[in-house]
Amino acid sequence: MVGYQPADWERTLRHGVKPDGTPLMVMPSEDFARWTDADVAAVAAYVRSLPPQPGGPAVLQLPLPVRVMYGLGLVQDAAERIDHRLPPAQPVPEGVTVQHGQYVANGCTGCHGQQLSGGKIPGAPPDWPAAANLTPGEGSALVRYADAAQFRAMLRSGQRPDGSAVSKVMPFEALSQMSDTDIDAAYLYLKSLPPRAAGGR
Numbered sequence: 001m002v003g004y005q006p007a008d009w010e011r012t013l014r015h016g017v018k019p020d021g022t023p024l025m026v027m028p029s030e031d032f033a034r035w036t037d038a039d040v041a042a043v044a045a046y047v048r049s050l051p052p053q054p055g056g057p058a059v060l061q062l063p064l065p066v067r068v069m070y071g072l073g074l075v076q077d078a079a080e081r082i083d084h085r086l087p088p089a090q091p092v093p094e095g096v097t098v099q100h101g102q103y104v105a106n107g108c109t110g111c112h113g114q115q116l117s118g119g120k121i122p123g124a125p126p127d128w129p130a131a132a133n134l135t136p137g138e139g140s141a142l143v144r145y146a147d148a149a150q151f152r153a154m155l156r157s158g159q160r161p162d163g164s165a166v167s168k169v170m171p172f173e174a175l176s177q178m179s180d181t182d183i184d185a186a187y188l189y190l191k192s193l194p195p196r197a198a199g200g201r
């Protein structure tokens with residue numbers, strides 16, 4: 001990250017494009033494409049503040065079927081999926097509101113789809129389960145969460161209300177750190193969505 005300029009953070013996080021202009025592979029930049037200027041700046045400042053750690057160049061190990069799909073041009077990078085014409089999102093006040101929940105849920109779209117109805121994650125290894133339908137439509141995962149408290153408990157523990165484990169494909173290390181406000185707002189927003197059939201992305 002040494003030498004990363006503000007424009008490079010902007011390109012990487014919002015557009016999925018490296019400083020040299022080539023698309024980033026795998027990094028789900030569509031999850032961050034709608035970040036406000038303040039959030040992009042805060043993350044850049046935080047990463048810069050970390051003490052230097054020994055590390056090598058990034059090594060990307062893709063399973064063979066995924067490499068083959070890349071080779072055939074069947075996997076789209078985030079850069080191809082992001083609508084680059086959209087202006088940065090305007091900050092919305094933080095609170096348990098549908099509006100803030102929509103902002104938070106942008107971070108779920110890379111896997112759960114722009115419409116949040118889930119389905120097979122494009123470019124994912126074949127053994128990954130399909131992402132769940134987060135709209136109230138057919139096959140919705142939300143029926144298992146009677147209130148925001150149950151939803152919060154799942155994101156913090158990785159377990160459904162019946163005690164079974166949700167696949168670790170869900171990035172619980174990060175999700176468990178979400179604030180109560182963010183989780184409750186996301187729950188409110190998901191509940192407000194029009195029902196969509198599972199897998200429409």
Ligand code: HEC
Pocket residue numbers: 104105107108110111112128129130131132134141142144160165166167169170171175186
């Ligand atoms: C890296 C991909 C990824 C991201 C990012 C992600 N999810 Fe998921 N999520 C999945 C997958 C895959 C499943 C299906 C897991 C399974 O079937 O065990 C899932 C399942 C779920 C479920 C269903 C749990 C159940 O009861 O079966 C909920 C609810 C959910 N995700 C919410 C979210 C929310 C909210 C966010 C954003 C804050 C999010 N996810 C971000 C991949 C992701």
